[in-house]
Amino acid sequence: xxxxxxxxxxxxxxxxxxxxxxxxxxxxxxxxxxxxxxxxxxxxxxxxxxxxxxxxxxxxxxxxxxxxxxxxxxxxxxxxxxxxxxxxxxxxxxxxxxxxxxxxxxxxxxxxxxxxxxxxxxxxxxxxxxxxxxxxxxxxxx
Numbered sequence: 001x002x003x004x005x006x007x008x009x010x011x012x013x014x015x016x017x018x019x020x021x022x023x024x025x026x027x028x029x030x031x032x033x034x035x036x037x038x039x040x041x042x043x044x045x046x047x048x049x050x051x052x053x054x055x056x057x058x059x060x061x062x063x064x065x066x067x068x069x070x071x072x073x074x075x076x077x078x079x080x081x082x083x084x085x086x087x088x089x090x091x092x093x094x095x096x097x098x099x100x101x102x103x104x105x106x107x108x109x110x111x112x113x114x115x116x117x118x119x120x121x122x123x124x125x126x127x128x129x130x131x132x133x134x135x136x137x138x139x140x141x142x
Contacts, residue, residue: 002061002095004102005047010040013060016082017047020060024080036079039064045079046102050095059083063099065106076103078113093123 005013017040021033039045045064052058062079076099103111110130115121 001053002048002050002098004098005040005049007041007043010037010047013047013049016049016057016060016084017062019084020062020080020082023082024062036062048095048099050083058085061095061099063102065103065108068110071110073109074107075110075112076106076108078111081113093126 010017021036025032036045040047045062048061048063049057050059050061059082061081064077064079066075066077068075099111
């Protein structure tokens with residue numbers, strides 16, 4: 001079951017949110033973490049907790065609704081994800097209707113994310129993909 005945390009619940013889950021940030025946004029600057037927490041507390045970004053049917057914690061997702069210039073519409077972006085015991089793509093698929101409903105409610109046309117995880121890519125291809133690419137970061141200071 002995928003549950004969206006309320007802003008006042010964010011401090012309770014700080015440890016797993018930190019783990020998601022560390023796992024998904026390597027080489028982050030402290031400012032990025034601070035800004036992301038600010039967005040979560042203002043509810044302009046969302047933290048989602050996933051529990052299996054037995055109620056056991058399996059993972060955390062952080063998302064954000066954004067106006068995208070390149071898409072020309074609102075996008076629902078998966079900012080980071082973390083499953084302490086490994087990626088559980090079935091859990092993501094089980095939670096998809098919840099994410100999809102939230103995106104539609106917020107007038108989003110696209111759900112987007114970056115990944116280099118082969119298993120995640122395999123599961124993503126089960127959906128109707130509009131555009132697929134690889135994401136590159138180039139250090140302009142070197």
